[in-house]
Amino acid sequence: MISKKYSTLFLLAFALPVVAGAQVRGIHLSWNGTSSSTTATTMAITWMSDAKGYETVCYGTDSTKLDKKLIAKEGYSADMKTYLLKATLTRLKPDTCYYYRIGDGRDGSSKIYSFKTAGKTGSNAAFTVGVWSDTQDNKGNxxxxxxxxxxxxxxxxxxxxxxxxxDIVENGSVQRSWNNFFGTAQPLNARFPFMSVTGNHDVINDRQADRFQKPFPVYYDLFNLPNDQLNYSYDYGNTHFVAINSGYAKGAEKDSLVHFKPGSPEYKWLEKDLAKARRSKYIRWIVLYCHYPMYAYGVSQVEQWQQHITPLLDKFEVDLCISGHRHVYERHQAVKAGIPTGIKDRHIYDQPAGTVYITNGSAGGSLQGTGGKDLPTMIFTPSEKIYTYGIMAISPYEIRIDVYEKTGRKIDYFTIRKGKK
Ligand SMILES: [Fe+2]
Structure with missing residues (x-):
């Protein structure tokens, strides 16, 4: 007999919007390796299953002939009576389209999805990245x-x-939210690696808790990211991406527990990582992303967070910093040593002397108002409350981001130019 608590969770699990008869759900891709070739030669696949027998990934470069097989590592969530599966495809060919199906084809297997591996490290081929944040399931979502x-x-x-x-979900301790998120996002995440960072809603934000600012255990069941899954980096072509956990910076500030304090192990890791990337002959751009913004209007501005991180971004000439947390879109001037560097064209950062900062935190969570325009760094923020997403195109001499509201209407765009004009 299952407890009342578990029986409730059990019922909720089966209320999820799954395709009739399907057993496999919540499929998402990611990278989890730490070598420079990770994105070119590997792909991690994570999914859930209501029943045993869906642990096989069938894959290949021909959609009609999935001739390779890999058996996933399988875990089990007693709370949800759900199997949790993780597989990492290795020795893939760079810049190649692969097809895959979860399950051996029996009823309940997934449909066939495809993904493309990255070019070799240092490749200057252009590529496109979706930018989203704060999908948390609170009021209105x-x-x-x-x-x-x-x-x-x-x-x-x-x-x-x-x-x-x-802030992928509203409360990281609620597995139903994770289930629903990964169900909703499967059409995207089963095709394109989902490289996320934790927000304050995804981690334990009770300052009295032993694991303050660390994820709930379920996070480790559901994610398969590099390093410790909280602070990690990877190369894609000519760009080095760094993801860092800003924890619950606002709450942590009161006790001086804000992450990346100079001298801390995480600070040393970041310093070493950025230094290596900036030295590399293969890396042209560095993009860092995190939840709490470095520059923000209003209560989302956490001085200690800005003070800890921005000197490293200055030192290693990080090109772009993308954040969320505040459910608005804000774009700031390039900044170095706390000073806005100025801009001649409001859409073009031409050979900027500092890091460009944007916040793009409204892919579902309740809208919180609008950004303030009176910040010295601010270039643009919408005057209305809107849900947004961004499309980032990276080419050898330019990073371009186009930002849209949910309807598809473009609300902003900008380019960062470096090198050849
Ligand atoms: Fe947040």
Whole structure:
């Protein structure tokens, strides 16, 4: 006999919007390796299953002949009576399209999805990244209905992966929310690696808790990211991406527990990582992303967070910093040593002397108002409350981001130019 608590969870699990008869759900791609060739030669696949027998990934370069097989590592969530499966495909060919299916083809197997591996490290081929954040299931998005629209918009682009800057769910301890999120996002995440960072809603934000600012245990069941899954980096072509956990910076500030304090192990890791990337002959751009913004209007500005991180971004000439948390879109001037560097064209950062900062935190969570325009760094923020997503195109001499509201209307765009004009 199962307890009342477990029986409730059990019923909720089966109330999820799954295709009739399907056993496999919540499929999402990611990278989890730490070598420079990770994105070119590997792909991690994570999924859930209501029944045993769906642990096989069938894959290949011909959609009619999935002639390779890999058996996933399988776990089990007693709370949800759900199997949790993880597989990592290795020795893939760079810049190659692969097809895969979860399950051996029996009823309940997934449909066939495809993904493309990255070019070799240092490749200057252009690529496209979806940028989204704060999909949390709170008021107005209780069933991820706003997020569902954003997913559909993003999935229409020829992306190579997506960056999600945290607050994926409203409460990281509620597995039903994770189930619903990964169900909603599957049309996107099963095709493009989902490279997310944790937000304050995804981690334990009780300052009295032993694991304050660490994820709930379920996070480790559901994600398969590099390093410790909280602070990690990877190369894609000529760009180095760094994802860092900003924890619950606002609450942590009161006790001086804000992450990346100079001298801390995480600070040393970041310093070493950025230094290596900036030294590399293969890396042209560095993009860092995190949940709490470095520059923000209002209460989302956490001085200690800015003070800890921005000197490293200055030192290693990080080109772009993308954040979420505040459910608005804000774009700032390039900044160095706390000083805005100025801009001649409001849409073009031409050979900027500092890091460009944006916040793009409204892919579903309840809209919180508008950004303030009186910040010295601010270039643009919408005057209305809107849900947004971004499309980032990276080419050898330019990073371009186009930002859209949920309807598909473009609200902003900008380019960062470096090198050849
Ligand atoms: Fe947040």
């Amino acid at each position: 209780l069933s991820f209905e706003q997020t569902d629209s954003i997913v559909a918009k993003l999935a229409a682009y020829p992306l190579h992966f997506t960056l999600h800057t945290g």
